[in-house]
Amino acid sequence: GKFRCTYIPVIPGAYLLNISWNGRQLRGAPYKVNVIGASYPDRVVITGEGLRGGLLGQNLDFRIDTKKAGPGELTAYCMGPSQVAYCELSDHHDGTYRLVVRPQETGRHVLQIKYGGVHVQGSPYAFKVSAQPDASKVRVSGHGVEHGILADFRSEFIVETRGAGAGQLTVRIRGPKGAFQVEMYRESQRDRKILCRYYPTSTGQYIINVRWSDVDVPGSPFHVYILDTHDELMQFLHEQDVGHGNHKLSAIHHANNSSGYHNTSLSSSQHNNSFHHHQGALQPRFTAVQQNGGAMQPHHYNHSHNVSRSSGYYQWREDM
Known part of the structure; x- marks a missing residue:
C-alpha cells in the first residue's frame, strides 16, 4: 500500500527524516531535508x-x-x-x-x-x-550688465543655464556703499531663463559676479558703470573706445571701492524647483521643494542676513 506523511517545520534549518518499516529503517534513511524560511x-x-x-x-x-x-x-x-x-x-x-x-x-x-x-x-x-555642470554654457545678457544712467537705469539681466547641466548659480554684486535690493526669479517654468534685477541708488562701478558651481560664466565678472548724465555716459563710452576709460573714470563717478556685497544663489539639480527668500522684498513665484527618494518634500533654509547689505538667499532645483 501507499502512505502519505506530512509534517510542518517551524524553524528553518537542516533536518534528518527517519522512516522505518516493521522497526527497520528504510534503505537511504535518514533522509536529509533542508528547510528554508519564508521570504518577505x-x-x-x-x-x-x-x-x-x-x-x-x-x-x-x-x-x-x-x-x-x-x-x-x-x-x-x-x-x-x-x-x-x-x-x-x-x-x-x-x-x-x-x-x-x-x-x-x-x-x-x-x-x-x-x-x-x-x-x-x-x-x-x-x-x-x-550632466556635469558646464559654466561655459551659461549665457548672461540684458541692460543690467551694461553701462547706463542712474535716473533711468534698467537693471534687469537674464541668466540662461540651458545645457549647463546640474549645478548652483550664484550672483554676487559689489557696488558703491549703500544697500540695494536684488531679485531673482523665473517667469516661465518651461525654460531655464532666470531674470535678475538689482536696484542701484548711486553712481559708480558695480561688479557683478555670475558663477555656476563656483566657476565664472563667460563674461563674469561684469563691470557696470552708472553715471549721472547722458553726457558723462557718452564721454565714458568714448574713452573706453580709445582705451582710456579706466583711469579717467574717477572724475565722473563716486567712490567705488566700498563694501556693499549682495549675494544671490540658486542651485539646479535633477528634478524640481525650489525657491526661498529672506528679506521679503520679492514675493515667491513658486514653492520650496527638494527631491527625496522620488517624493517632493518641503525644503527649508536658515540664513542670517543684514538688511543693509544682503537681499537674501535664493535656491531652486529644476529638470535638466
Whole structure:
C-alpha cells in the first residue's frame, strides 16, 4: 500500500527524516531535508543618496537592509533611457548590502530591486541622472550688465543655464556703499531663463559676479558703470573706445571701492524647483521643494542676513 506523511517545520534549518518499516529503517534513511524560511520582500529597507539621482560620471550609492526579510536572493537592475547602468552588490554578511549604480547616460533611470524574485517595497525606483555642470554654457545678457544712467537705469539681466547641466548659480554684486535690493526669479517654468534685477541708488562701478558651481560664466565678472548724465555716459563710452576709460573714470563717478556685497544663489539639480527668500522684498513665484527618494518634500533654509547689505538667499532645483 501507499502512505502519505506530512509534517510542518517551524524553524528553518537542516533536518534528518527517519522512516522505518516493521522497526527497520528504510534503505537511504535518514533522509536529509533542508528547510528554508519564508521570504518577505516588503520588509527590505532601501536607503541612500542614490535615491535622489545624481550626476553622470559619479556613482550612486544605496544601502539595502534585509535583516527582517528572511532568506532570499537579492538582485538589482537599472535601466536608463537607452543603456543599462552598471550595478554592483556588496554583501556585508550581516544582512545588509551596498549597491553601487554607475549610470552610462543622462536622463530618467529606473532601478528594480528584487528579493526572492519579488519587488521590494518602493521598487521600481525612478530618478534623474544629470550632466556635469558646464559654466561655459551659461549665457548672461540684458541692460543690467551694461553701462547706463542712474535716473533711468534698467537693471534687469537674464541668466540662461540651458545645457549647463546640474549645478548652483550664484550672483554676487559689489557696488558703491549703500544697500540695494536684488531679485531673482523665473517667469516661465518651461525654460531655464532666470531674470535678475538689482536696484542701484548711486553712481559708480558695480561688479557683478555670475558663477555656476563656483566657476565664472563667460563674461563674469561684469563691470557696470552708472553715471549721472547722458553726457558723462557718452564721454565714458568714448574713452573706453580709445582705451582710456579706466583711469579717467574717477572724475565722473563716486567712490567705488566700498563694501556693499549682495549675494544671490540658486542651485539646479535633477528634478524640481525650489525657491526661498529672506528679506521679503520679492514675493515667491513658486514653492520650496527638494527631491527625496522620488517624493517632493518641503525644503527649508536658515540664513542670517543684514538688511543693509544682503537681499537674501535664493535656491531652486529644476529638470535638466
